[in-house]
Amino acid sequence: MNNQNTPLDGEFSELDNGWPESYAWAIEQMPCPAYCCSPNGTLVHVNAAAKRIWGDACPLLEDMRWDGFETLRSLDGELLDKTASPAAQAAAGQSPCPTELLAVCRDGQPRRIVVHAKPVFHADGAVVGALCCLTDISEQRRLQERERDAAHAREEFLAMLAHELRNPLAPIMSIAGLLQRANKDPGVAKMAGVVQRQTKQLARFIADLLDASRVDCVHTLPVEPRRCTKHEIVNLSLDAVETLVRSRNQRLIVEVDNPDAELCCDPERVAQALGNVLCNASAFTPDGEEICLRVYIEGNVLRAEVIDCGAGIAAEDLQHIFEPFERRALAPGRAPVGAGLGLTIAKGVCEAHGGSIFVRSAGPGMGTTVSMALPVAVCAA
Structure with missing residues (x-):
């Protein structure tokens, strides 16, 4: 309807009730x-x-x-x-x-x-x-309520599932660690190490599944900001990828300016996001090739770039790259790894800090660059 209070002229006659x-x-x-x-x-x-x-x-x-x-x-x-x-x-x-x-x-x-x-x-x-x-709008509201109820039920189920799956992992990891330290048989110690690593990987996957459900339900991931340094975040993120990089004989080049620069963020969450991006880069980069991590500060923005020369991403797939369970890139000669949740969680972590994440690729086989920007740097007075 027209918002202007414009009276009608005499194109139509007036009815008995006074209306045109x-x-x-x-x-x-x-x-x-x-x-x-x-x-x-x-x-x-x-x-x-x-x-x-x-x-x-x-x-x-x-x-x-x-x-x-x-x-x-x-x-x-x-x-x-x-x-x-x-x-x-x-x-x-x-x-x-x-x-x-x-x-x-x-x-x-x-x-x-x-x-x-x-x-x-x-x-x-x-x-x-x-x-x-x-x-x-009755049907529209009904569908919205059904969607909210379904999202809530799914989140409750995943939280319950994560809790039930985590419970037996702690004693398994403890026993594996004890066997690795106390047993003098190298073969047993090696197998205990495998159990411990695989149990940690399963625990990480469970945590990723729960985090991704929160992001997909349009919830903000919980973060607990505190004072920390770039050095702390980089070291935490490298812990997640070092074993993968070593097993694939890849070279990880790390460039960090002013590692002691002070930040105010949730270092575990930011390291989780950066670690997910690094794990993705390793998963889609051929054995023996190079991955580069650059971390620097511009004003109050912490910037991190992960550059690989791996499988790359088609232009039409870039818009779907942050959707949960999506695997748009394929590493030649390598079985798919993970559940396709890494970038979903990384995006949720960045947005929870008021930041953003972008992915660029020239196309299949041309490598990928993932850029994170978080306004968490503490500017010197």
Whole structure:
């Protein structure tokens, strides 16, 4: 509807009720529920769509109705006096904002509606009533509520699953560590080391699964900012990838300016994000090739870049790269690793710190650059 209070000129004749005939004609042509009411609430013009949504033909001459619903309530459930409805406000010359309400139709059916109401002015400037249009958003809200309920149920299930899976991991890791330290047989110690590493990997995967569920449910990942240094974050992130890089005979070049620069962030979370990116780079880079990590500060922004010469990513796949469980790149001659959650979690960590993450690639076989930017640097006074 036009927001300007522009009176109609004489292209249409005036009806007996004082309304321009053009309104009756226009309302009948509108596909959405629409109606007009006089300053005292009498329904003057009602189109077929309005009658359908109300659930019955509403008497046009009944005063103080303002609409054809049995009742209107605010979103908190409070009963709304019809004389304070958007239609009544518009009929008094006001221009209320579109208002979402809970309505009960004449057949008892509940609906969620948005009422758009504007005053109608005569050529002489007098208010002759209100023009109202209705948008039925019942199905939209129902689907949104179902989606929220499903997301909540999924998060609760994953949290329970993560808890139940973590419980037996702690004693397994402890026993494996004890066997590795106490047993003099090199073969047993080696196997205990394998058990310990694989158990740590499983624990990391469980944590990633839970974190990814939070990000996918549009929750912010929990972070606990504190004072730390770049050196601390880089060392934590390298712990996650060193074994992989060594097993693939890859070369990891680390360039860090001013490693003792002070930051205010959650170092474990930032290291988790950076470690995920490094693990991805290792997974998609051929054995024996080079990966570069650059960490530096610009103003109050901590920047980290991971550059590899690996599998690369097709242009059409870049927009999906942060979606959970997506594996858009394939490392030649290497089985897929991980669950496709690393970059999803990295994005969640960056956004939880008010930062961002970007991925660039010239295409398949051309390598990938992942850039993180987090406004967490503590500027020197």
